[in-house]
Amino acid sequence: MADEKKDSIHKRDDGWQPVTLPGIRRLQFFSDLRDRALTKNFNRLAMLGIGASLALDVAKPIAGGAPQTIYCYECRACYATQDKCPAGIAYQAELNVATRVGDPWRFIRAGGMKCVRCGGCVSFCVINLDLPRIFSVGQEKAMAAIMAGRVPRRQIAEAFRDGLFGREFIDRVAAWLKQNGRQA
Ligand code: SF4
Numbered sequence: 001m002a003d004e005k006k007d008s009i010h011k012r013d014d015g016w017q018p019v020t021l022p023g024i025r026r027l028q029f030f031s032d033l034r035d036r037a038l039t040k041n042f043n044r045l046a047m048l049g050i051g052a053s054l055a056l057d058v059a060k061p062i063a064g065g066a067p068q069t070i071y072c073y074e075c076r077a078c079y080a081t082q083d084k085c086p087a088g089i090a091y092q093a094e095l096n097v098a099t100r101v102g103d104p105w106r107f108i109r110a111g112g113m114k115c116v117r118c119g120g121c122v123s124f125c126v127i128n129l130d131l132p133r134i135f136s137v138g139q140e141k142a143m144a145a146i147m148a149g150r151v152p153r154r155q156i157a158e159a160f161r162d163g164l165f166g167r168e169f170i171d172r173v174a175a176w177l178k179q180n181g182r183q184a
C-alpha cells in the first residue's frame with residue numbers, strides 16, 4: 001500500500017500535454033508547451049523551420065563539392081597568412097565562406113581568382129582545412145557563374161580592371177568580356 005502511494009506520487013502524468021509526435025506527448029521534459037507559443041502548430045512550424053535551415057546549411061556545401069567548408073569556424077585565424085600568401089590574398093576565411101554559400105561575386109571580390117593554391121595558408125588554419133582544394137572548388141564555381149552570365153558584366157569588368165583574375169583565368173575572362181561587350 002505504501003509502495004503504491006509512493007509510485008503514484010512519482011509517476012509523471014503526461015496525459016494533459018499535447019501530442020507532438022505519434023506516441024510522444026511532449027517536446028521536452030523541462031518545458032511546458034502551453035507556456036511556449038501562441039499555438040502548438042506555430043511551435044512545431046518554428047522547429048521545422050530551424051531543422052530545415054540547419055539541414056540546408058549542411059546539404060548545400062556537400063552538394064556543391066566543398067563539404068570541408070562546413071567545419072570552418074569563421075575564426076579568421078587564417079588572416080595571419082599575410083605575406084606568406086604569394087597572391088596577396090588577405091581574406092582566406094571570406095573565400096571559404098563564399099565557397100560554402102555559393103556566392104561567386106563574394107569569392108571574386110575577396111581575391112579568390114588570384115589564388116595559386118600553394119597551401120601557404122593551411123598551417124594558419126586552426127583545424128587544418130584543405131584550403132587549396134576548397135579554393136579550387138570556389139574558382140570553378142566562380143568561372144561557371146561568369147560563363148553562365150550569373151555575375152553582372154559590370155562587376156566582372158570592375159574585377160578585371162582591379163587585377164582580381166590570376167594568370168590561369170585572365171584569358172578566358174578577357175574573351176568573355178570581349179564577347180559580351182555590349183551587355184549591361
Ligand atoms: S593557397 Fe591561395 S590563399 Fe592560400 S596562401 Fe596560397 S595563394 Fe594564398
Ligand code: SF4
Nearest residue numbers: 072073075076078125
Ligand atoms: S583559420 Fe580555418 S577555421 Fe578559422 S576562419 Fe580560417 S579557414 Fe576557417
